[in-house]
Structures are given as C-alpha cells and as structure tokens.
Amino acid sequence: xxxxxxxxxxxxxxxxxxxRAWASFIHSVFALGLTNTADTGxxxxxxxxxxxxxxxxxxxxxxxxxxxxxxxxxxxxxxxxSNVLYPSLWxxxxxxxxxxxxxxxxxxxxxxxxxxxxxxxxxxxxxxxSAANNRVCFGMFLSVTSTTAFWFSLxxxxxxxxxxxxxxxxxxxxxxxxxxxxxxxxxxxxxPTPETGLQFILTTxxxxxxxxxxxxALRIPCLGPSEPPGLxxxxxxxxxxxxxxxxxxxxxxxxxxxxxxxxxxxxLRGMSTGVGDANTRLMLRYE
Numbered sequence: 264x265x266x267x268x269x270x271x272x273x274x275x276x277x278x279x280x281x282x283r284a285w286a287s288f289i290h291s292v293f294a295l296g297l298t299n300t301a302d303t304g305x306x307x308x309x310x311x312x313x314x315x316x317x318x319x320x321x322x323x324x325x326x327x328x329x330x331x332x333x334x335x336x337x338x339x340x341x342x343x344x345s346n347v348l349y350p351s352l353w354x355x356x357x358x359x360x361x362x363x364x365x366x367x368x369x370x371x372x373x374x375x376x377x378x379x380x381x382x383x384x385x386x387x388x389x390x391x392x393s394a395a396n397n398r399v400c401f402g403m404f405l406s407v408t409s410t411t412a413f414w415f416s417l418x419x420x421x422x423x424x425x426x427x428x429x430x431x432x433x434x435x436x437x438x439x440x441x442x443x444x445x446x447x448x449x450x451x452x453x454x455p456t457p458e459t460g461l462q463f464i465l466t467t468x469x470x471x472x473x474x475x476x477x478x479x480a481l482r483i484p485c486l487g488p489s490e491p492p493g494l495x496x497x498x499x500x501x502x503x504x505x506x507x508x509x510x511x512x513x514x515x516x517x518x519x520x521x522x523x524x525x526x527x528x529x530x531l532r533g534m535s536t537g538v539g540d541a542n543t544r545l546m547l548r549y550e
Contacts, residue, residue: 264550265295266522268391274404274411275382276348282313282321285350285390285403286341290324292392292401293339297326303363306341314343320353323364330397330419332429333450335371336360337399337417348382350404354415356434358450371448372434372457379404379411380438389507391522393549397427400495400547402524405507409439409527416547420447420484421491425515433484433493435461440530440541447484458485460533463498465543479503479512479546494548497521498531501542510546522549 269288276282287308293299306322314321320340328335338360340353353376359368383404388411392401400416416435419427431450434457437443446457463480479499481492497512504510506525511518524545531543 264393264395266391266393266549267291267295268389270389270406271387272390272404273384273386274350274379274388274407275384276313276343276350277382277384279311279313281384282341282350283308283311286311288390289339289341289352289392289401289403292394293324293326293337293399295392295399296329296394296396297337297399298329300325300327300336300360301362302360305364311341314347317343317345317347318351319343319347325360325364328397330427332397332419332427333358335417335432336366338364338366344378346382349379351376351378352413353377354436356417356432356448369450371432371450371454372446375436377413377415377436377438379413381408381410383407383411389525391547391549393547398495398548402528402545402547405525405527407527409529411439412524412527413438414524414528414545414547416493416495418493418495420449421493423491425491425494431486433482433495435482435493435496437528437531439527443531443533445482445484447486447490449486455486458533461496461498461531463531465498465500467500479510481514494519496548497546499523499544499546501526501529501544503544504546509549519548520550521546
C-alpha cells in the first residue's frame, strides 16, 4: 500500500502544463497499486495538449486490479466539461477490456463524470491519494473551495471479517457539497442504480461523551441488510478533526490510516434527499 500528495496543482486546463499536471497526478495514484494495462491508444501524459472543444476527452488510461481475484478494469478519461477550462475525469469500470480501450465483460459502472465547477489559475490545491493492488482512492483540488473539489474510491466488497470478497466492488465518489454517490456492484446478478449520497451511522454526540474517543463512521454498502462496510471511506463530524488531519482508526483490531479531506467535501448523505447534513466530513484511506 502506498500514498501520494501534491500541493502544487491548479484546478484548471488553462495551459498544457496545468492539464498534464493534474491528469498525471491521478495516473500516479492508480499506478501506486494497480496495473496500467497494455490496451492500445492510451494517452501520453507528457505530450497531450489541453482540451480545445467543450466536453472533450483528450485520451484514456486503463488500469486493472492485481490481487489474484477477479480482474476489475478501470478506464479513466481526462478532459474538460462544457467549459474547456474546467478539469473533467470520466471513469468506466468492468470485468474486461477489448485491448483497445473499451470496457467489456460485466460493466460494473457505466461512464461516470467527475469534474470541477470552476477554473482556478491563482491557487495551488492540495490533492492526495492512496492505492494497493486491490483498491484506489483520491481527493482532488481540496484546499480552496468546494467548487473545484472532487473525490473517488474503489475497493472490493468485504466478508463479515472485512477481508476482500471476490463477489463485486464498492464505488464511491462526489463533488464538494453535492453529487456524492455510492454503488455496490456485484459480479453476478442485478447491478443497482447508484445511490444518492453515502449511507452511514454517525453519532451527533460530542466526543467527550465517549471519553474523547471519536466514533467515526464507515460507509455501509446498500446491497442487502447484512452487507459489511468498506474500508476506503470513513466519515466524521465537522469538529472532530482538523482539515487534512491524518487519523488512525482501529477497525476489528486492526489500525487503519485515513486522511481528512478538509471542509470543502461535505454533506455526504446527499443534498437532494433532504438529509444532506452539511456537518459531515470525508476521510479517505491513506496508507
């Protein structure tokens, strides 16, 4: 397992260098643990030019898990929104690839867009991520405004002992204070519609009630009443930790490291449901 962090990236496609920098950072996160496949036609992040057409993908990278279980393929496309200056990422996930950039087999998540809602050429933003051969997660453009921030997480479903289960994957993502979604996608059977927001149980008590032990929450997948939680994503209340704190959480007797995503990722239950809870904060696994 490995981590990476960068505080020099601009949330903008204003120059070739800015576009290449943020795209290369995301590639570096996946490369910490996953395998970059040999699919043909993949983007050259050293020479690619910034988008010049609205909603354009400038190219893709293809990654796969490498843990001996069912292969999971993740296609990442780098480009822009309807505004060419706004960074955008499209992610498609499945159990196979045709070797030329098309996800096939069982499509676990259809092409899904993550993006910024602004171009910021003034401020350098904090971005971080971590990965292993069976998982990946990252937060982008976190330190200045919720308008630019977005995040993503993928991991295996879990057994009752919280070990990886070779039965499907858990996917979570979102933007700032809106657009958060969660999906538990099985390899066989019906793949549900992604949930709006994340599902979790989080106390409203002050940590002092628990002897100053902070009771963080884990994200609960919705694919039946007994689905075990994932380990990539944890949630805390607004005042539990400082922005970007690195936190150790003991889960089933094992210490797990997480990093707080700051104040600009919030409202994790999903604003459109009417229970947005602006006081929730995201932590991503960081080890």
